[in-house]
Amino acid sequence: MKTKNLTCIVCPLGCELTVTLDGKTVVEVSGNTCPRGKQYAIDECTAPTRTLTSTVRLADSEEMLPVKTASPIPKEALMPAMAALQDVVAHAPVAIGDVVLKNVAATGVDIIATKNVK
Amino acid sequence: MKQVDLVIIGGGPAGMAAAVAARENGLEDILIIERDNALGGILRQCIHNGFGLHRFGEELTGPEYAARYETEVEALGIPYLLNTIVTAITPDRVVTAMNSEDGVFSVQAKAIVLAMGCRERSRGALNIPGNRPAGVYSAGAAQKFVNMKGYLPGRKVVILGSGDIGLIMARRMTLEGAEVQAVCEVMPYSGGLQRNIQQCLKDFDIPLYLSHTVTEIHGKERVTGVTVSKVDEQRRPVAGSEMYFACNTLLLSVGLIPENELTKGADIPLDPITGGALVDESRQTATEGIFACGNVLHVHDLVDYVSEEAALAGKAAADYVLAGAAGDSPRRVIAAGAVRYTVPQTIRRTDKDVTVYFRVGSPCTAATVRVTCGDVELLKKKKPKMAPGEMESVTLKADKLIACSGDITVSVEV
Numbered sequence A: 001m002k003t004k005n006l007t008c009i010v011c012p013l014g015c016e017l018t019v020t021l022d023g024k025t026v027v028e029v030s031g032n033t034c035p036r037g038k039q040y041a042i043d044e045c046t047a048p049t050r051t052l053t054s055t056v057r058l059a060d061s062e063e064m065l066p067v068k069t070a071s072p073i074p075k076e077a078l079m080p081a082m083a084a085l086q087d088v089v090a091h092a093p094v095a096i097g098d099v100v101l102k103n104v105a106a107t108g109v110d111i112i113a114t115k116n117v118k
Numbered sequence B: 001m002k003q004v005d006l007v008i009i010g011g012g013p014a015g016m017a018a019a020v021a022a023r024e025n026g027l028e029d030i031l032i033i034e035r036d037n038a039l040g041g042i043l044r045q046c047i048h049n050g051f052g053l054h055r056f057g058e059e060l061t062g063p064e065y066a067a068r069y070e071t072e073v074e075a076l077g078i079p080y081l082l083n084t085i086v087t088a089i090t091p092d093r094v095v096t097a098m099n100s101e102d103g104v105f106s107v108q109a110k111a112i113v114l115a116m117g118c119r120e121r122s123r124g125a126l127n128i129p130g131n132r133p134a135g136v137y138s139a140g141a142a143q144k145f146v147n148m149k150g151y152l153p154g155r156k157v158v159i160l161g162s163g164d165i166g167l168i169m170a171r172r173m174t175l176e177g178a179e180v181q182a183v184c185e186v187m188p189y190s191g192g193l194q195r196n197i198q199q200c201l202k203d204f205d206i207p208l209y210l211s212h213t214v215t216e217i218h219g220k221e222r223v224t225g226v227t228v229s230k231v232d233e234q235r236r237p238v239a240g241s242e243m244y245f246a247c248n249t250l251l252l253s254v255g256l257i258p259e260n261e262l263t264k265g266a267d268i269p270l271d272p273i274t275g276g277a278l279v280d281e282s283r284q285t286a287t288e289g290i291f292a293c294g295n296v297l298h299v300h301d302l303v304d305y306v307s308e309e310a311a312l313a314g315k316a317a318a319d320y321v322l323a324g325a326a327g328d329s330p331r332r333v334i335a336a337g338a339v340r341y342t343v344p345q346t347i348r349r350t351d352k353d354v355t356v357y358f359r360v361g362s363p364c365t366a367a368t369v370r371v372t373c374g375d376v377e378l379l380k381k382k383k384p385k386m387a388p389g390e391m392e393s394v395t396l397k398a399d400k401l402i403a404c405s406g407d408i409t410v411s412v413e414v
């Protein structure tokens, strides 16, 4: 058994978590204020994921369109997803939640808009 | 002169939430004045997520959070002026503003809510030796370039200051293909949220040098590198500790200051520590009918608290217009022990519970928060960990406040 210290990133409270591991299996989590912290610790030790936020070009506009992954993607898919966003151009009108790119970097997760543009 | 019941200066999250609250409390005649070309304030460039967990129970990005309030402002039909800058206010609530259509104009308001947000400290305030080459940006300016204009200001980057903007930009520039070599922090601890140290630095193996600062900027036309030195306890560079980083960009994330030029112009008393106005529990300044909320009052790390505070100010402004001044003579709230400041700094009305926000001056462990009024203890709670980067709060019960009189002391003992 070994223990590992993590900072929960699920919410801005940033609880300091202590995880007890048996090999790759999480046996115990302490330090979390809420159940989401426990789930985070388990995910972080087995398959860490992150929400990616970035921007894509918007046709006929000087401003970029902010976007995000509809749900967290594996940590190692962050850079491939960034590369996939390079060539995406969105077209107005766009509403928050509109899919801008399907199945980014073969993660099964879509990229969606986070801003309304009329 | 044009008359308006309530003028709100600034259309960021604070201004919008104040407007919505004022309308919901029965005030019809409201005008938001915003100098930018859209509502939303700083959230427009904060494309990362981490907003709204307290307020909406879900994690939103900055633009999504702003859109929620914009939708409410639109749905309630609250009027706003864009591309219009307020240039002066007076203690008797005349607001002078200008834009390209109307030129300079004045409005007589019955109440004003100040919601101008804050600006970044600039390099001038820091006095780093060296030339003044191109490639030195404030982190917020870089954020605007990258996130709104889609332009990366540099490829090899050093960041000075580990506040949240610096941390967020370290990740953002890395994702966009830049190489962030180091984040340096003059203090022995980071001023940013723990989660940002994890997800913005550790995730990308970006080193954080605590108790280090930039002691020289190299390059004539453009930055070619920086010298970073360790600092001692008095924050003086330690000779012989210099490290050289080749880079073409230096981002400064060295703190925010409430934008209070207008407030000063109206002789509204400021708190020297927060840099914002002195306010009571309704967020009324010492000048009757003028309220303040959001980052113009004190720097918030969470927009959720900005909205909460702005709703208080908006409601109080509506009450003031509709029912006139209320409240007893102010009781002071005094910061003691490790507490650096409190907001509000005074309490007038004790018919409702009052939440007092505060920050500690340095990291504390196994701390006790104690609120007293003379010999009476109003509240005591233990806190395993507190950091200057994270705002704390205590809620004082109305029945306890009524039962005592005089100044109230908020202290943290370790």
Ligand SMILES: Cc1cc2nc3c(=O)[nH]c(=O)nc-3n(C[C@H](O)[C@H](O)[C@H](O)COP(=O)(O)OP(=O)(O)OC[C@H]3O[C@@H](n4cnc5c(N)ncnc54)[C@H](O)[C@@H]3O)c2cc1C
Residues within 6 Å of the ligand: B009, B010, B011, B012, B013, B014, B015, B033, B034, B035, B036, B040, B041, B042, B043, B046, B049, B050, B051, B052, B084, B085, B086, B087, B115, B116, B117, B118, B140, B143, B164, B165, B168, B259, B262, B293, B294, B295, B296, B300, B301, B302, B303, B304, B306
């Ligand atoms: C880089 C960065 C990252 C952040 N990350 C997070 C996070 O992850 N989670 C979170 O919850 N919070 C975060 N915050 C904090 C949050 O965004 C702010 O606390 C909040 O936006 C402050 O709102 P505000 O309305 O007080 O100020 P602002 O958003 O700054 O709005 C002020 C508005 O007033 C206008 N204005 C100013 N002066 C005048 C004038 N004279 N006339 C007319 N208009 C004027 C400005 O143009 C602006 O639109 C972050 C902040 C920054 C800067």
Ligand code: SF4
Residues within 6 Å of the ligand: A008, A009, A010, A011, A012, A013, A014, A015, A031, A032, A033, A034, A035, A036, A037, A038, A040
């Ligand atoms: S454990 Fe819960 S409260 Fe603590 S940081 Fe994680 S999500 Fe937030």
